[in-house]
Amino acid sequence: MPKRPRGRPGADEDDEAVIEWVGSPVLQEGGNKFFRAFALDGRPSDPVAVGDTVSFRVAAGHKDVNPDRREWLGRVARLWEDAYGECWLQVAWLYFPEETPTGRLPSHLPGEVFLSAHLDANTIDAVERRVELSSVPDRLPCREAERASVRAFLEGGVRAGTAKSSLYLSGMPGTGKTATVREVLAGLRASAAAGELAPFDEVWVNALALSHPHQLYSTVWRALTTRNAAPARAAQLLEARFSAPSAGRRAVVLVVDELDCLVTRKQTVLYNLLDWPSRRHARLVVVGIANTMDLPERMLPRVHSRLGLARVVFQPYTRDQIRDIVCDRLSGLSVFRSDAVEMAARKVAALSGDVRRALHICRRAAELAAERAQGSVAGAGADAAEGGRGAAGKQAAGGGQDGTVRISDVQAAARELSATRHATALRGCGLWERVLVVALVLHLRAAGASDGVLPAVHRRLCTLLRSHVGLSGAKLPTLAEAGEMAGRLGDTRLLLLDNSKSSRWPTLRLGMQPDDVIFALREDSLLSKMLD
The missing domain is CATH 2.30.30.490 (Bromo adjacent homology (BAH) domain)
Structure with missing residues (x-):
């Protein structure tokens, strides 16, 4: 960086x-x-x-x-x-x-x-x-149970000086994991400022931004001391810090987002990260956040034993929850019709439950409504000239030219957001390549993971072609052919390929959000049926 x-x-x-x-x-x-x-x-x-x-x-x-x-x-x-x-x-x-x-x-x-x-x-x-960062809400509705669990763990760890184990938060993107931790830590900082809790330090690391998992050591050491050190040296210094007693040292809350990016063949970085809080004098509380549901089960036994049983799973938001969150973020604004908010919630809940997409749709819908309200006087006059039942019908449909966000604005915003460069490129791919992307979406959905190895995605690809297309035997693509298709999709950034791991086959990630894939393929009856 x-x-x-x-x-x-x-x-x-x-x-x-x-x-x-x-x-x-x-x-x-x-x-x-x-x-x-x-x-x-x-x-x-x-x-x-x-x-x-x-x-x-x-x-x-x-x-x-x-x-x-x-x-x-x-x-x-x-x-x-x-x-x-x-x-x-x-x-x-x-x-x-x-x-x-x-x-x-x-x-x-x-x-x-x-x-x-x-x-x-x-x-x-x-x-x-x-x-002012408008993307940071003051509070996060509809996550009361998860917030209580996170607060109990963090507050207990800060009061005791160590939690003896780590907390793992998992869930699909946009389900409020990181926002919940930020809200809880803000509340704990307020308690510390009021003298109700001992002061503590917090360190945030996004593992996706690290050039290599071992850079975690240097990043944490620099955050704690403002001094730089190479990864190997920083690992030694952190080991000494968390092993030596220090009565005056503050407790540290270390939050690692995208924790699954720290997975290596030997999983040494994960082991050290999760082992530090168990040290007697560590005064460290570790919170790991990832989209992968089964990451603890994929860890080596020695690493899994350090994680403990403190886990909180964030389920996708329901339609009613998305509506309540959007209404909470729009509180004090009267430009959104209730049925428009309901439409945005329905569209997103039917796909992924990612509340960020619902807010993105609402923001674009508001821009479209503002553009409509600033239309030409001639256009406004033409609408008014229709009069009678026609004008009444338009008013009932959305409130005319007053800038109120209506259902048609939400629908237009959803269509616009789905018509991205990646969506257009996906629709232009061959059948097998599109089915490969669908197979990856289904694999990630079933495994609760953020990536999948090519052989596993290939098996699901063959299953889809057998059940929905009627292919079998030699007509099915081989693993090598699936690798070639993945390479072509990687060239267009529809898929992100990681060849850095020890396996001979690459790990696949989506280059777009899963609900963008569904939006892009919604008019293809065969692929839509596969995604149902």
Whole structure:
């Protein structure tokens, strides 16, 4: 990933930012005074607090700067004033998909960013402004039972200083796993600020953004100490840290998203990660998040024994839950008709239960409604000229030109989102290649996994061709032919092939969301029947 600068990344020497601390110091240590918030440029009514997201000015011409982007984003982790009166903040950088090793994938939403474990200290006068990330909700409805289980585990681990085991959260994409953990940790931080809970540190790692599983050691070590170390050295330092007693050390909550990306042949990284919390002096609580339901069962016995029995499964949202979540996010807005929200919930619940897609459909539907409301006066006059029953019928269907989001807007948004480049490419593939993609979707659905090895997908491909097409024997594609088809699909990024593992056959991932596959093939009666 591109480097973020230390010190003052974009501050101009002539700029004199006015900085005022909000409240009294919460801690004094080593000549440093730590605070909860500060006001920038004399704006006490709009303070920047720990946990807020801020943007930094970027010096023009910096070699790591995207020419289309003029600011960097970071989440405030600590605020302090040193012994010389200099005001500092430590931030965890936020990265755009293009800045990660995998690049932008079809599943990434516009404007999506990833919170990294890359921490840097900068002077506060480099801060440009506070940023609101609209994708982070204040609360997550319809996950009360899961939230209670996660909170009980984390709070118990923080109070005891260690959980002695790890927590594993699994479920399909868009079911609220990561959002639930963030909400729980926000509540625990509030409890710590109120003195009801001992202060703790949290470290977030997205394993998908690591260039290699062993980079986990370096990432965690840098997050805990702000110092860099090679993976092998970082592993030794972490082993010593979690084995040695330290009465004054804070408990650490380590959250690893996309945990299945850390799987290697010997599973050494997973073993160490899950073994650390069992150390007597570790003061570490580990939470692993992945889409794969059966990841613990696929672990080696020595690794599975370290995971323990603390598991929470996030089931796909139902239609009613999706409707309630969308209504909660749209609270205070009157532009959405209730039947339009119901339509978006039905469309998504029938496919995957991914609430993010429902919100994406609603956002695009709102844009379409706004475009319709800004239509020409001539068009509006033509609609009004119809009068009588015609105008009444249009009003009943969606509210005319007032910008209200109606069912037709939701349907148009769903069609538009399904007409992506990948969907068009998939519809243009040969029959066997399309069936191979369907076979992978069904395999992932049955296994609750995020990837599948080619032989397993090939077996399901042959089963589909036998039962739905009537092929048998020599007419069925061989495993080698399936590998060639997967390679062609990989060239168009419809599939993502991983040849890094020890098996001679690649591991397959979808290059698009499963419900995008269903949308793209919904008009093909044969393939739609396979997907039912």
